[in-house]
Amino acid sequence: MTIKSIAAFVVATTISISSFSQSSPTAVAEDFKPSSLNQPGQEYPQVNSQGYARFRIFAPKADSVKVSLGLGGRGGTILKKGADGYWTGTTEGPMDEGFHYYNVTIDGGKFNDPGAKNYYGSVRWESGIEITAHDQDFYALKDVPHGNVQQILFPSKSTGTPRRAFVYTPPGYEKEKSKKYPVLYLQHGWGEDETAWSNQGHANLIMDNLIAEGKTKPFIIVMTYGMTNEVKWGKIRDFKIDGFQTVLVDELIPYVDANFRTMANRDNRAMAGLSMGGMETKAITLNKPEVFGYYGLLSGGVYAPEDLKDKAKPKLVFISCGSKERPDGVNKSATDLKAAGYNAVSYVSDKTAHEFLTWRRSLHEMAPLLFK
Amino acid sequence: MTIKSIAAFVVATTISISSFSQSSPTAVAEDFKPSSLNQPGQEYPQVNSQGYARFRIFAPKADSVKVSLGLGGRGGTILKKGADGYWTGTTEGPMDEGFHYYNVTIDGGKFNDPGAKNYYGSVRWESGIEITAHDQDFYALKDVPHGNVQQILFPSKSTGTPRRAFVYTPPGYEKEKSKKYPVLYLQHGWGEDETAWSNQGHANLIMDNLIAEGKTKPFIIVMTYGMTNEVKWGKIRDFKIDGFQTVLVDELIPYVDANFRTMANRDNRAMAGLSMGGMETKAITLNKPEVFGYYGLLSGGVYAPEDLKDKAKPKLVFISCGSKERPDGVNKSATDLKAAGYNAVSYVSDKTAHEFLTWRRSLHEMAPLLFK
The missing domain is CATH 2.60.40.10 (Immunoglobulins)
Incomplete structure (x- = not known):
């Protein structure tokens, strides 16, 4: 499958959908x-x-x-x-919430x-x-142990400048000095940057809360800038993955493995992304199946069984979107992958579109399934 | 000396000064x-x-x-x-630059x-x-080893909510797993927050560059929000230090000492701040002389020898401002302190006012003097 056809799918799924919910109450409640x-x-x-x-x-x-x-x-x-x-x-x-x-x-x-x-x-x-979302509790700032989000500047020969990433380390990382952790590389969407997953996405709070409830294994999350070749909206078909793949696989991953206490192998390394970040995830995991063991596409396309054929088998494929996007395609992909013998999970966020509540919920659903 | 009189001084030194330099070239160079x-x-x-x-x-x-x-x-x-x-x-x-x-x-x-x-x-x-400043090189992003800036959320019983701070850890912190570091607590000014010193101030890059040149000992910097009681501009005289002092001394410092590899004693702990952060530094170091060994006021007031009398002696007092503020007061304070037997250093930033280049330069001058 070519980048072009991947891109075509992503574009098709990311057409802007009205953020309005369908219900129209008769009176506006004056409790603003x-x-x-x-x-x-x-x-x-x-x-x-x-x-x-x-x-x-x-x-x-x-x-x-x-x-x-x-x-x-x-x-x-x-x-x-x-x-x-x-x-x-x-x-x-x-x-929409x-x-x-x-x-x-x-x-x-x-x-x-x-x-x-x-x-x-x-x-x-x-x-x-x-x-305010009815389920906002899962990303609320609570009185639980908190992990840290740190800005790192890593060297990048391919782009000629130190580059920025944010690294979430789970609660206890600083204290448990010999423990090593799996790592999720998590990408933002078109027009966003490496600040999105912690600022808009509350990825750190979602993890802190899941860990406090014992629902997920603690792991590290690394978020960096994925628009290395400045794709213009509407020209996403022209996106070339090579530049970003080099930054991620040849520069960032070795830096993270050298500077954080990671379990530096395929079975403890995941990649996921939202929208354009899903497109990148699909391209890079298929190009480098020996590097990542877990794949996640959040409103960012699907895998077909033939995409994965004759490659190192992923331990998990997670595919999600909002119910106002294309849930049928997402569900069908997981069904097809399961029929072909893959461990695949689909998730559809109720009453949300191509927006961040879909992706917060997707991370919340995906995290407990990783590194098992 | 009361908080009121400290505050009066700070207000007097922080009157807004035009940011224009005095020279008036005849032609505007069209090299924008x-x-x-x-x-x-x-x-x-x-x-x-x-x-x-x-x-x-x-x-x-x-x-x-x-x-x-x-x-x-x-x-x-x-x-x-x-x-x-x-x-x-x-x-x-x-x-002004x-x-x-x-x-x-x-x-x-x-x-x-x-x-x-x-x-x-x-x-x-x-x-x-x-x-663009003629001396911008000292805070430029260069191809040197970089420390990290991490967001921490620390518990705070006194304010009833987890609170945010940013922690700069120097290059090598992640790798040298047994090394312990001194800590500088560094405060922003009125109307700013805990993002100021790394966003506007480039504190991390200033440290990375100084460390790469061997000019300063590597140390940790902790930056948190200092406006705990929402002071209104013009009402800075009403500022009460108690709330912030409790957060800093009783909550943040113990958290940092428990979660980072710090040298947790007075001789390895500094406090400094700009403008209102200097006012806070002065009040807290005088209230808690057993907690901090190094004091820094950046465009944020001065110490008189009598302020320090009958208290644990600071290892260093650093006082600075821009040349367009009140350099005479700053220089006189250091002279008086030295005459009274204290280790005091003053610094005046050339051709700058009550703005961030003054404080970037001040940090650059102060860092090499700390923890010696």
């Missing part, structure tokens, strides 16, 4: 609270118990203010100006909401809002 | 290049070889666009609209420049620009 991702002390944006979002932006002399979140056909939520110079508006319907990127158009220019924290997506730092 | 802090692929803001900054913002239907950086009296740099919908403007004079926070006012509302990365200052994520 600041989004959990607001900058310190900021009252807006707000979210209510039904999942509506309300925005408020100060721009007293502006002629038009619009927020990019909202019904696709209308291009977002149009805010209305009050006598006090604040522009206010509420989404026309409830949003979880994390959403957005931006604000002020008189034709694209800016961020000064009330919200920023997250790197769409090749820019975007505003982020969190619609 | 993107600021090193721009978001990936963004051409603006730009900086020229003389230190002028040029801004370019797309807002085709706006009536006025202004950038907060510029001559104080004029309230910044007013941009002019072009036929293409872009607003452009250049600072009226060259800026180094890092500056700024924001953009669009039709009366305050936003960030979509071209620039954001940095937490003034209790919000602000745009940042870097005016």
Whole structure:
């Protein structure tokens, strides 16, 4: 299977889907609270118990203010100006649970909401809002032992500059000085970067909570930048995996194995990624089946049994997406792989689209299955 | 000396000073290049070889666009609209070298420049620009061994929530498994947070470079959030140190000593801070002289000999500021302390004000003097 056909699949599955849920309550509940991702002390944006979002932006002399979140056909939520110079508006319907990127158009220019924290997506730092999810407990910051997320700068001859990665080490890593750990290499999506999985994804908190509940083996997670050849959106078919594969396999993995207490072998090394990161995972695991023992594609394509033929057999293939993406393809892939004798698991995140709650949940489902 | 009088001093030294240098070249050199802090692929803001900054913002239907950086009296740099919908403007004079926070006012509302990365200052994520400094090499990302910066979440009974800190571990920390290190607790300023010293300050790169040149002993740096009681600017006199002192001394230090390979004693523990962080450093080192052996105030007040009387003697007092702040006070403090028998060093950063280049340089000067 060529990169082109992989890419075609990913593009097909990642077409933007409206973030609106289908239900339309008759009355908007006036129990709005600041989004959990607001900058310190900021009252807006707000979210209510039904999942509506309300925005408020100060721009007293502006002629038009619009927020990019909202019904696709209308291009977002149009805010209305009050006598006090604040522009206010509420989404026309409830949003999907979880994390959403957005931006604000002020008189034709694209800016961020000064009330919200920023997250790197769409090749820019975007505003982020969190619609409280009914299952948010699994990624909540709790009073449990916490692992660390550390920024490393690793040498990269192939790109001629030290490169950044983030490494999650599980609770106890610093104290249990002789223990060695398996490693998951976990990739972000198109337009994002190596900050996404911990900032938007809460990968560290998901792991801390799973480990505290005894539901997963402690392991290390390594997250680095995967857009080494600056793919433009819409041109993802032109993506060449070679550059990133060299950085990951020939430079990052040896550095991590030399500088962290890893179990440095195939059966203790996994690769997974979301969206474009899934495309990368598929390409690299098929090119280097001797390097990784566990594969995960999160809203990022599928494996067919023939992809894996005549290669070192993976110990697990995990394939997932949101129910608003293409769950049939994901489920069929796992069924086909199982029929062909592979250990394959599919997971469909309920009522979510191509967004981060799908991927938080996917990590939460996948982690307990790794390194068994 | 009371917190009130300390605070009064800090306020007096931190009055905002224009970031403009005094020289006024006759012609603006047309050699503008993107600021090193721009978001990936963004051409603006730009900086020229003389230190002028040029801004370019797309807002085709706006009536006025202004950038907060510029001559104080004029309230910044007013941009002019072009036929293409872009607003452009250049600072009226060259800026001081180094890092500056700024924001953009669009039709009366305050936003960030979509071209620039954001940095937490003034209790919000602000745009940042870097005016190339003649001595930038000491904080450049080079091909030398790099330490890591890791996010830790430590338990805090006094505040009822796990709290975040960043920990710099020097190159080799992961490999030299039995080596123990001294620790510097390093505080940000008012309106900033625990991200400031590594994001704006490049503390990790300054240390990596110093260590590579053999100029400083490798040590750990711990950076946490110091605004535990949400001081409002202008109300810094009301700051109570107790809350933060408890977090730092009773919660964070024991956690760091239990989870990192530290030399857990006074002679191997330093505290320093910039601006409000200096005020905190002074208060806590005087309250807890048995905990810290080295003190550093960076644009954050001074010690008088009588402050230190009848307490465990510090091994070093380091006091610094920019030449555009109050260098006389800083130099006098060191002179007085030396006359009274203390090991005191003052440092004045040339042609800088109450901004991050002063503090990058101060760390660069202070680090080699610690733990000797």
